[in-house]
Amino acid sequence: MKAETASSANPAGYIAPFAQRNYYREAVKRLQGLARELRSDYGGKKSDFNILCNSPVPEKPLAVASGLGSIGRNSLIIIPEAGSLCIIAAMTLPFALEGDPPLTGSEVFPYCRSCDTRLPPCAAACPTRAVTGDGSIDLSRCIQWYASGKGNTVPEEIAQNWGNRLYGCTDCQDQCVHNMRPIQGLVTEEGVLPGYIDPQKLLTMTEAELKARFKGTSLGFSWLIPQGIRRNACMILGQYQRQQ
Ligand code: SF4
Ligand code: SF4
Incomplete structure (x- = not known):
């Protein structure tokens, strides 16, 4: 599923499928x-x-x-x-x-033999042109890298393409032909999270409350709670620049 753009009227924070369970x-x-x-x-x-x-x-x-x-x-x-x-x-x-x-x-x-060598689907789909196409990612342009709590500040161009991602950008993977089949053995009930969470509500929670909310989930890692989650929520709400 593609995350909505920042101009969407729906501010719900999107959690990508890979993060909706603690794999x-x-x-x-x-x-x-x-x-x-x-x-x-x-x-x-x-x-x-x-x-x-x-x-x-x-x-x-x-x-x-x-x-x-x-x-x-x-x-x-x-x-x-x-x-x-x-x-x-x-x-x-x-x-x-x-x-x-x-x-x-x-x-x-x-x-990757079947893909266009100049602009493969994974590179074409990336909203911030982070996929170089030569087997590497320019992390300084990757939304998922920032969403994982990395980087001191988020560059303006990345912020503009953030959309409503609370956690998980998969645009590059969504367009890969190898990722469009059902996967066997994927079922787990570890760390269940919904597809959307209200980012405004997250910003009212204390660190202890955030830890309790995401304990055991893929958003519960120590490097993400609380600063990373709060920054991601601010990115969705367009409050990030004002918090700098
Ligand atoms: S995770 Fe998102 S921003 Fe990062 S390379 Fe993939 S599509 Fe681009
Ligand atoms: S879309 Fe998938 S198969 Fe095509 S170049 Fe990218 S990673 Fe390789």
Whole structure:
């Protein structure tokens, strides 16, 4: 779903589908179950099975090396089962396994062959021209980067294209041909959030109230609460510049 523009009469804060459930928490839960099974079958201490999710490890290169998928021109990992609509989680093991080979060999952007090389759909769809098309994103122009609490200030051009996003810009991913199929195994009830939340109401809440409201959800991360959420709410309401 495309977020509405700033001129919309509807000020409801949009939460993108990927943030309406806490898929990171679900991934950790599934890996914990797998760790229990592996320990039961092969032994090992609990600390041998270290789960890494939303962590600083280089997830994309590891995912490519593990044969999960390949990097797309949108800079994201693309996997056959779900396009770029996936998260990456990892787990250490106390024993060696034979690794899978890279899924698509050494070809660069193997999943992007069918797209226009000058202006692929992911780049054309980006409202702030952040998708370079060469496999990277200009983060200084990316709404999602700012919405994640990054950047000291939001440039005027980005602010003008913010629309009603409380959290989650997916315009580039929405236009990718690999992201238009149903995805198996996606169901989770972890951290359920609605598609829209009133940004005005969020600005009246204390830090403790915001933490309680978003606890366990994909908006509950320490780096987002409270400053990030408040800034996003201000962006929707057009109050951001006045708060500088
Ligand atoms: S998340 Fe939004 S702003 Fe960022 S690159 Fe994609 S479309 Fe552009
Ligand atoms: S829209 Fe095309 S070029 Fe962009 S990531 Fe998807 S397949 Fe690759």
